Amino acid sequence: MPKPYTPKVVTANHLLAGDVIYQTRDGWSRQLADAEVLTDEAHADLRLIEAAQQTGEVVGAYLADVDTSRGAPAPAHFREAFRAKGPSNYAHGKQTELN
């Protein structure tokens, strides 16, 4: 039996602003909840290649595990949780900018 594939999203930093972005079906979003959840390995690899080709907009695209047990994708690892939220010492970054 092949190992079940952990759902993933494609994430990167925005070239100009440097902040964290997530690939959606038709572009990019600053919110993880909007991201396209990838459950098939071959498709995920393809989406990553497509993302990495957009060098004029994004930097350092990679696949990050997500937790979909409550519907919308949520970070599976604490590093991704910080990327999705911002630093813990100041209310800077996404935790204030997205509201």
Place this chain on the structure above:
Amino acid sequence: MYTYTDFDAAFVAERNRQFRAQVERRIDGSLTEDEFKPLRLMNGLYLQLHAYMLRVAIPYGTLSSRQMDQLAYLAEKWDKGYGHFTTRQNIQYNWPELRDVPDMLDALGEVQMHAIQTSGNTIRNVTADHFAGAAADEVADPRPVAELVRQWSTDHPEFQSMPRKFKVAVTGAENDRAVIRAHDIGLRIVERDGVIGYEVLVGGGLGRTPMIGKVIHDFLPEEDLLPYLESVVSVWNQIGRRDNKYKARIKITVHEVGLDEIRRLVEERFALVKPLFTGVDQDHFASIKAQFEAPDFVQKSVGPFNQAYNDDPVFRAWADTNLTAHRAEGYSIVSISLKAHGATPGDATAEQMRVMADLARQYGHDELRISHEQNVILPHVHRADLPAIHAKLKEHGLATANINLISDIIACPGMDYCALATARSIPIAQEIATRFDDLKLEHDIGELKIKISGCINACGHHHVGHIGILGLDRAGVENYQITLGGDHTQTAAIGERAGPGFSAEAIVPAIERLVEAYLEHRTEKSETFLQTYRRTGMAPFKAALYPESKAVAAE
């Protein structure tokens, strides 16, 4: 203070012009990220977790008021109103946007500053004691030596492609405040029978394989400095390991080949190199020294100081912890703590930077320093002016009386900012400081250095903390490993691992138990944590950390 030569100014302006063009070409798509990344890193621009980060060099940690004002201007205009001073004597801006960075670099150029990281496998920016030129215990100002080494090594043809980077630090005092034993080469200016020379240490470093530097020469004549350094670097350049990045630093070469053999090879090489130095470097050294002349110290009564010291307990507490003896009569060195309890170690707001710049302008001969312990120093202050300075600092949250105490913590940015991090460091520092402030214990505890890194790269110097904390990722959870007995001074030592790590929730209580064990075991109040540890060894501290032996057995 050292001022740019025309050559330096033209070099920086040209670099900025080139970088502006490179940013434009990256934005219009003619450069890929793979092409652009090395270019931006050369100019101090990193991409972190949430944003770009610009790292600005502060050579020897020395700044004028005008430069500090400009750092405030950058913080306000292009960042979120603050900057982060680091252990490497530089300042980092955590939120610039790519398009703005060339303007930031130009603004820095206006005050003779830059973000050029002299990166790559070259001889890096030379660091020096932050009390240079001021400390009472100083034999000579180390900054001219640092500047001489910098100029000699910059663009030196033999050393552009070495096995790895190479870092040099210089101190002019017996008390080592420049962590020279954790550098590839450490230099200490010494005096013997009225003659100046250098004690040369080699092979120190932190990171993945921490090592304490060893004395390769105990009294190198002043005029032999550059040929000797050239010989050390050249020997390592030939035999240093290029096969493995983690084994390439000179510390590994010294460890594998042995100090005596390295010394023999260096002396052999020195015999060939020395005749090539004709003494021009010594003439030049004299002109560099002239650039670091001491200010004109004034003489006046210290009456206002004595009065405030007697009348105001808050001032007294601050004076007792934050002042260091100055070599000029009536003067003190002021350490301004950037470690208010609960604040981010090393951060200063634009307003705070301006306040410190104004104080330096008004009372401090226009000079400021950044220490590797992430504090700001006013190196030359007359004691008569201290009450006024203290009052101003207090108004702006800068009068925390905790230098060298448990809340004067070094912490790297960790996972709150750094893309390489395996765990956070800042919140741990904040919690420890807040906790011990609540307990009102820190003055009773006395000198205690806690240093925290968010990964094995050791930017937070955890190996040389009396208590070192290393944040790791253990199966997707933050985990903090404690080391004890580290020391960054002239009695340098690498801390010993205490045992299994602690979760983010358990780490602060663990530190508290360590401190309780210290208070219980110290023979008297004047015995510091480190002295107690050296006397008793690990056992009582280990028992305090792991009260149930079961926890130890389960490792």
